[in-house]
Amino acid sequence: MTQQGVRWSADQVLALAPDAASRKAGSKLGAAGPWSGTGSSDEGTVWGLCKGSGSKPYQTVVDIADVAGPAYKCSCPSRKFPCKHALGLLLLWAGEDGAVPAGQAPDWAEQWMEGRRKRTAEKRAATASPSASADPEGARRRAERRAERVTAGATELEQRLTDLLRGGLAGAEQSGYGLWEETAARMVDAQAPGLAARVRELGAIPSSGPGWPVRLLEECALLHLLDQAWLRREELPDGLAATVRSRIGLSGTADGPPQRDQWLVLAQYDTSDIRLTTRRIWLHGAASERTVLLLSYGAAGRAPELALPVGLALDAEVSAYPGAGQLRASLGEQFAPPAPATTRPRGMTTSQAAARYGTALRDDPWLDSIPVTLDRVVPTPDGDSWQLVDADEDFALPLTPSARSRPGLWRLVALSGGAPVKVFGECGHRGFTPLTAWPEGPGEAVQLC
Structure with a gap:
């Protein structure tokens, strides 16, 4: 399929915007007014000149076929990626046929693309040919030293949890957040970022409203379980031991065999703290019916580079x-530019979704939620909250508190209008978080996050 035969929707383009101001x-x-010299190629390149406040127009070029999502280059001084000119060019390209005609890229656009192709080829060559100076023995010794630090940190954390329970949970409210931040810093020193993140979450629970002692005890129990799993990791099955290492924060590599499929982009959303912006992208294989998660990171205040608009499909490989x-999983080689998806994921009932989450906890007791697609559910108010009621069985899933406060809830209610819809989201012990929905009849995916 050539890029000329593919048109994104305006929503898919605007989903790339780094913030609301850029979107506006x-x-x-x-629109065509400020643009001249626009064009596009079958290889997935779009270019154009946009009139600005200066005497020279801004040169804007976008590589739509990039494996990590669109890549951008603009001569404007903006530090946002994509800038407003790149978004405007893509909106123009996604609109009426002929607004961005097929053609030969100008020299300035071709030079940028040549540079990108060269850097991509060099990166692939470096990945395929590990350095001959690699020191396996040195890597083993470093891994052992880090494991020793993590063990020391886990042992110290066990003592702190014991002290908390011995003194009573009421003391946690009086101690404030400082105690947990100090403990988290100790876990960072122990090179166990996963433990540090969970400890920081404990600090916010005493101020989270009624019922906080129960929630604090539950989270302390899960943290204790993770500590003990690490300290006894030699006794665990290989798969569970790898899960424990991941939960502790020891990074692994995507060494699973590459799996090629038509991967539908189900959802994309960001979460941020003072240190990091994390982007989560859910993909679903049309043939394998496998759902995988891509993670991408950016420094605090900056959007991660990987961007895949919801509703597109990629002919690509992923490795677990x-x-x-x-x-x-990790996104590997892409064999064609992203194109609008023509299929939807298979759905399940609400009771099947709850049962699947329970089954998943056997492999990962620290799992907050799993990705599921619900068939024929109706968003329905339930007192002060909302739930998704199954249209075909007497069972419902409550929405998570965070989902009830998002604008996406009202998009879902409007899309449904009281009729059943298909919804993709995350199902866990706190409830269901809807991320994307489809009308029961023909229609495009509607992003809810």
């Missing part, structure tokens, strides 16, 4: 990370 500014540039029940 890019929308204003999605180790661990029993782990869904994380």
Whole structure:
């Protein structure tokens, strides 16, 4: 399929915007007025000149076929990626046929693309040919030293949890957040970032409202279980031991065999803290019916580079990370530009989704949620909250508190209008978080996050 035969929707383009201001500014540039010299190629390159405040127009070029999502280059001074000019150019390209005609790329656009192709080839060559100076024995010794530090940190954390329970949970409210931040810093020193993250979450529970002692005890129990699993990791099955290493924060590599499929982009959303922005992208294989998670990171305040708009499909390979029940994967070689998806994932009932989450906990007891697609559910108010009621059985899933506060809830209600819809999201012990929905009849995916 050539890129000329593929048109994205405006929603898919605007999903790439780094913030609301860029989305608004890019929308204003999605008309032909400020543009000249626009064009596109079968290889997935779109270019154009946009009139700005200066005497020279801004040179804007986008590589739509990049394996990690669209890549951008613009001569404007903006530090946002994509800038408003790149968004406007893509909106123009996604609109009426002929607004961005097929043609030969100008020299300035071709030079940028040649540079990208060269860097991509060099990166692949470096990945395929590990350095001859690699020192396996040195790597083994470093891994052993880190394991010793993690063990020391886990042992110290066990003592702190014991002290908390011996003194009573009421003391956690009086101690404030400082105690947990200090403990988390100790876990960072022990090179166990997974433990540090869970400890920081404990600090916020005493101020989370009624019922916090129960929630604190539950999280302490899960943290104790993770500590003990690490300290006894030699006794665990290989898959569970790999899951424990991942939960502790020891990074692995995506060494699973590459699996090629038509991967439908189900959802994409970001979470941020003062240190890091994490982007989660859910993919679903049309042939394998396998759902995988791509993770991408950016420094605090900056969007991660990987961007795959919801509703597109990629003919690509993915490789799994180790661990029993782990869904994380790495995106590998892409064989064609992303194209609008023509299929939807197979759905299940609400009771089947709840049962699947229970089964998944056997492989990963620390699993907050799993990805599922629900068939024929109706968003329904339930007192002060909302739930997804199965249209074909007497069972419902409550929405998570975070989902009830998102604008996406009202998009879902509007899409449904009281009729059943198909919904993809994350199902866990806190409830269901809807991320994407489809109408029961023909229609495009609607992003809810």
